Amino acid sequence: MTTIDGLWYVADVADQRAEQAYHRLCETDDDFLEFSRSRTVSRARFKTLAERIQDCGAPYGAHTIVYRPSGELLLVRHEGVDMWVLPGGEVDPGENFRETAERELAEEAGIEAAYDGLAMMTRVEIRCNDYRTWGVLPVFAAEAIDTDPDALEISDPDGEISRAKWVADLPEDTRDRAEIARWREHALAV
16 A cells, blocks of 8 residues: 655645746746755755745745945844845735735835845755755845935844844855845846
Protein backbone atom coordinates (compact mmCIF):
# COMPACT_ATOMS: atom_id res chain seq x y z
CA MET A 1 0.00 0.00 0.00
CA THR A 2 1.32 3.43 -0.92
CA THR A 3 0.82 6.40 1.36
CA ILE A 4 0.59 9.93 0.07
CA ASP A 5 3.10 12.31 1.60
CA GLY A 6 1.23 15.52 2.49
CA LEU A 7 4.41 17.59 2.36
CA TRP A 8 5.08 16.52 -1.21
CA TYR A 9 1.55 17.57 -2.16
CA VAL A 10 1.87 21.00 -0.49
CA ALA A 11 5.19 21.55 -2.30
CA ASP A 12 3.68 20.57 -5.64
CA VAL A 13 0.74 22.95 -5.25
CA ALA A 14 3.16 25.66 -4.07
CA ASP A 15 5.21 25.22 -7.26
CA GLN A 16 2.11 25.80 -9.35
CA ARG A 17 1.12 28.90 -7.38
CA ALA A 18 4.67 30.30 -7.62
CA GLU A 19 4.63 29.84 -11.38
CA GLN A 20 1.34 31.75 -11.62
CA ALA A 21 2.66 34.58 -9.42
CA TYR A 22 5.87 34.79 -11.44
CA HIS A 23 4.04 35.11 -14.75
CA ARG A 24 1.56 37.61 -13.34
CA LEU A 25 4.42 39.85 -12.15
CA CYS A 26 6.23 39.53 -15.50
CA GLU A 27 3.07 40.60 -17.35
CA THR A 28 2.82 43.87 -15.42
CA ASP A 29 6.48 44.94 -15.41
CA ASP A 30 9.43 44.24 -17.65
CA ASP A 31 12.30 46.44 -16.41
CA PHE A 32 13.29 44.73 -13.19
CA LEU A 33 16.29 42.81 -11.95
CA GLU A 34 15.97 39.08 -11.33
CA PHE A 35 17.87 37.11 -8.72
CA SER A 36 17.84 33.55 -7.42
CA ARG A 37 18.65 32.14 -4.02
CA SER A 38 18.30 28.83 -2.23
CA ARG A 39 17.49 28.10 1.39
CA THR A 40 17.77 24.77 3.19
CA VAL A 41 15.36 24.68 6.10
CA SER A 42 13.91 22.30 8.67
CA ARG A 43 10.86 20.20 7.86
CA ALA A 44 8.59 22.42 9.98
CA ARG A 45 9.90 25.61 8.34
CA PHE A 46 9.58 24.02 4.89
CA LYS A 47 5.92 23.26 5.58
CA THR A 48 5.28 26.85 6.77
CA LEU A 49 6.98 28.42 3.74
CA ALA A 50 5.37 26.00 1.27
CA GLU A 51 1.94 26.83 2.72
CA ARG A 52 2.64 30.56 2.32
CA ILE A 53 3.67 29.98 -1.28
CA GLN A 54 0.56 27.86 -1.78
CA ASP A 55 -1.54 30.81 -0.56
CA CYS A 56 -0.04 33.60 -2.65
CA GLY A 57 3.11 32.49 -4.50
CA ALA A 58 5.55 34.18 -2.10
CA PRO A 59 7.28 32.73 0.98
CA TYR A 60 8.27 36.12 2.42
CA GLY A 61 5.63 38.51 1.11
CA ALA A 62 6.36 41.72 -0.81
CA HIS A 63 8.74 44.60 -0.11
CA THR A 64 9.53 48.14 -1.22
CA ILE A 65 12.82 49.82 -2.02
CA VAL A 66 12.05 53.45 -1.17
CA TYR A 67 14.40 56.13 -2.43
CA ARG A 68 14.81 59.88 -2.22
CA PRO A 69 15.85 61.99 -5.22
CA SER A 70 19.23 62.35 -3.46
CA GLY A 71 19.75 58.58 -3.79
CA GLU A 72 19.27 57.71 -0.12
CA LEU A 73 17.33 54.55 0.61
CA LEU A 74 14.96 53.72 3.44
CA LEU A 75 15.84 50.76 5.64
CA VAL A 76 14.12 49.36 8.72
CA ARG A 77 15.67 47.41 11.57
CA HIS A 78 14.14 43.93 11.84
CA GLU A 79 14.84 42.59 15.31
CA GLY A 80 13.90 39.01 14.39
CA VAL A 81 16.82 38.73 11.97
CA ASP A 82 18.95 41.43 13.65
CA MET A 83 19.57 43.20 10.34
CA TRP A 84 18.61 46.25 8.32
CA VAL A 85 16.02 45.26 5.69
CA LEU A 86 13.71 46.79 3.12
CA PRO A 87 10.20 47.48 4.46
CA GLY A 88 7.87 44.61 3.66
CA GLY A 89 6.15 41.50 4.89
CA GLU A 90 3.57 38.80 4.45
CA VAL A 91 0.60 39.03 2.11
CA ASP A 92 -2.77 39.32 3.86
CA PRO A 93 -5.80 37.51 2.40
CA GLY A 94 -7.27 39.40 -0.54
CA GLU A 95 -4.17 41.55 -1.13
CA ASN A 96 -2.01 41.61 -4.22
CA PHE A 97 1.75 42.06 -3.91
CA ARG A 98 1.68 45.81 -4.50
CA GLU A 99 -1.03 46.34 -1.87
CA THR A 100 1.03 44.32 0.58
CA ALA A 101 4.15 46.39 -0.12
CA GLU A 102 2.21 49.64 0.39
CA ARG A 103 0.59 48.47 3.63
CA GLU A 104 3.87 47.22 5.04
CA LEU A 105 5.63 50.49 4.17
CA ALA A 106 2.94 52.45 6.01
CA GLU A 107 3.24 50.15 9.06
CA GLU A 108 7.02 49.98 9.19
CA ALA A 109 7.97 53.57 8.32
CA GLY A 110 4.77 55.63 8.19
CA ILE A 111 5.56 57.45 4.97
CA GLU A 112 3.88 57.86 1.61
CA ALA A 113 5.62 56.98 -1.62
CA ALA A 114 4.86 57.09 -5.34
CA TYR A 115 5.29 53.58 -6.72
CA ASP A 116 7.23 53.12 -9.96
CA GLY A 117 6.69 49.39 -10.46
CA LEU A 118 8.60 46.20 -9.85
CA ALA A 119 12.30 46.81 -9.07
CA MET A 120 13.52 43.30 -8.29
CA MET A 121 12.18 39.79 -8.21
CA THR A 122 13.98 36.94 -6.53
CA ARG A 123 13.19 33.32 -7.19
CA VAL A 124 13.59 31.67 -3.78
CA GLU A 125 14.11 27.90 -3.80
CA ILE A 126 13.26 26.21 -0.51
CA ARG A 127 14.74 22.78 0.24
CA CYS A 128 14.38 20.21 2.99
CA ASN A 129 15.91 16.78 2.42
CA ASP A 130 14.28 15.50 -0.79
CA TYR A 131 11.56 18.17 -0.82
CA ARG A 132 11.82 21.24 -3.04
CA THR A 133 9.58 24.16 -3.86
CA TRP A 134 10.01 27.77 -4.84
CA GLY A 135 8.33 31.13 -4.59
CA VAL A 136 8.78 34.71 -5.68
CA LEU A 137 10.01 37.64 -3.61
CA PRO A 138 8.81 40.84 -5.33
CA VAL A 139 10.39 44.18 -4.42
CA PHE A 140 8.73 47.33 -5.73
CA ALA A 141 10.49 50.68 -6.26
CA ALA A 142 8.91 53.85 -4.89
CA GLU A 143 10.00 57.46 -4.53
CA ALA A 144 9.34 58.95 -1.12
CA ILE A 145 6.77 61.75 -1.11
CA ASP A 146 7.60 62.88 2.42
CA THR A 147 11.38 62.82 2.86
CA ASP A 148 11.59 64.45 6.28
CA PRO A 149 13.71 62.07 8.40
CA ASP A 150 11.67 63.06 11.45
CA ALA A 151 8.48 61.92 9.68
CA LEU A 152 9.39 58.23 9.95
CA GLU A 153 6.85 56.59 12.23
CA ILE A 154 6.73 52.90 13.08
CA SER A 155 3.39 51.26 13.82
CA ASP A 156 4.36 47.65 13.11
CA PRO A 157 1.64 45.40 14.57
CA ASP A 158 4.09 42.47 14.73
CA GLY A 159 6.60 44.41 16.83
CA GLU A 160 9.50 43.19 14.68
CA ILE A 161 10.59 46.60 13.40
CA SER A 162 12.40 48.79 15.92
CA ARG A 163 13.79 51.63 13.77
CA ALA A 164 13.61 53.20 10.34
CA LYS A 165 16.24 55.41 8.75
CA TRP A 166 17.47 56.91 5.49
CA VAL A 167 20.92 55.76 4.39
CA ALA A 168 23.33 56.95 1.74
CA ASP A 169 25.58 53.93 2.27
CA LEU A 170 24.14 50.51 2.98
CA PRO A 171 25.21 49.19 6.40
CA GLU A 172 27.26 45.98 6.35
CA ASP A 173 24.42 44.18 8.12
CA THR A 174 21.85 44.91 5.41
CA ARG A 175 19.96 41.84 4.23
CA ASP A 176 20.25 41.39 0.44
CA ARG A 177 22.91 44.12 0.39
CA ALA A 178 24.45 43.08 -2.94
CA GLU A 179 21.08 42.97 -4.71
CA ILE A 180 20.02 46.37 -3.33
CA ALA A 181 23.34 47.89 -4.39
CA ARG A 182 22.96 46.40 -7.86
CA TRP A 183 19.44 47.83 -8.17
CA ARG A 184 20.70 51.26 -7.07
CA GLU A 185 23.40 51.19 -9.78
CA HIS A 186 20.83 50.03 -12.36
CA ALA A 187 18.25 52.64 -11.33
CA LEU A 188 20.72 55.53 -11.36
CA ALA A 189 22.06 54.48 -14.76
CA VAL A 190 18.61 54.61 -16.38
